[in-house]
Amino acid sequence: MTISFSTLLLQVDPPASDFTDVLFMVVLSVMLIVLSAMSGRVNMGFQVPGFPRPxxxxxxxxxxxxxxxxxxxxxxxxxxxxxxxxxxxxxxxxxxxxxxxxxxxxxxxxxxxxxxxxxxxxxxxxxxxxxxxxxxxxxxxxxxxxxxxxxxxxxxxxxxxxxxxxxxxxxxxxxxxxxxxxxxxxxxxxxxxxxxxxxxFLDAEVLESWQRLADEEMINIANGQSSMFRDYAGTDPDEFFSVAIENFFERPEKFKGLMPNLYGILVLLLKQDPLNSN
The missing domain is CATH 1.10.472.150 (Glucose-regulated metallo-peptidase M90, N-terminal domain)
Structure with a gap:
């Protein structure tokens, strides 16, 4: 994250009444720069020395x-x-x-x-x-x-x-x-x-596609026709998602083979593929 600041024009001998205000702005600017760098670099996945330690x-x-x-x-x-x-x-x-x-x-x-x-x-x-x-x-x-x-x-x-x-x-x-x-x-x-x-943070269009396919599979579960997920996945959409996540990471080959569209949507949603982790 980048923060731009207006240039501070300081007189060589600022009036005494303005000195406190100028000093405050200088200190505040430095603090904002430091906090911005710390926040931005941590959030982007870069290590900030001492916050936290490696x-x-x-x-x-x-x-x-x-x-x-x-x-x-x-x-x-x-x-x-x-x-x-x-x-x-x-x-x-x-x-x-x-x-x-x-x-x-x-x-x-x-x-x-x-x-x-x-x-x-x-x-x-x-x-x-x-x-x-x-x-x-x-x-x-x-x-x-x-x-x-x-x-x-x-x-x-x-x-x-x-x-x-x-x-x-x-x-x-x-x-x-x-x-x-x-x-x-x-x-x-x-x-x-x-x-x-x-x-x-999750893409709304991808989520919509996910839910459409999930609803179809939940019907299969209710009818005892799911070849991938245990019955608990049919409890509600939240449980279906969690059970799908378990299988996405633990049985990705089977998941992709049986349900390539649902698997592909999860790849897009999580921005990773267990079958291609490198």
Missing amino acids: LSASRKKILLKRFPYYVNLSENKRRRFEQKVQYFIHVKEFIPRQIPVVTEEMKVLIAACAVQLTFGYPKIFLSHFKRILVYPDNYYSTINKTYHKGEVNPRMQAIVLSWKAFVEGYIDQEDGRNLGLHEMAHALRLENLILNAEYN
Whole structure:
């Protein structure tokens, strides 16, 4: 982002009554330039020294060991991925529930999951959702009196995850079930509708095409004729989207082979293709 300023014409000996005003404008101009550079460069995916710090070697080690999506990226894309992970951790509050602390591994992998989904959008960090709540296992919801593995709560600005279910989603990467991606997909759709700096980032025409094809497939699910998605995808359009996202990343070849049009729309919508990650 570039900010242009009018030239400040300073007299050699400004009147005393004007000196404070001139000084204030100079200081304000410098501050705006610095803040603009910091905001613009972070949002565009470039590293700003000290804001936040580059991803540490220990965090990179976690990604290399635990996150195949990152491992399969080119070196240049890995650097971009690392910057987004670091920034996500930097701006979110990770809150332990029924566990002593949210560990470094938890933070890195949950952030990586969010970045995996939003990697095609350098400026998108799901900014409305400021809190990540982590439970050790399924947890009881006092709102609807049932146990959950995860949920997205826009009123509380929170994404809630069972760590056990999150890990299980990445252990088997070919079953089309991934709790982290499922909940982040819910957050993504909501973020697109919330009036903030990230509002309406998804292309409206592509979304319209997506919904038309999704409605057709939901009818197939209701009739027991879907060859790709589990029955839960037919619950409503939001659940269909989240289940589709799980399959998009975990079973892209099958997805593209059976539903090339729906798969192609997701490629356009997310601005990435799991079958061509390099």
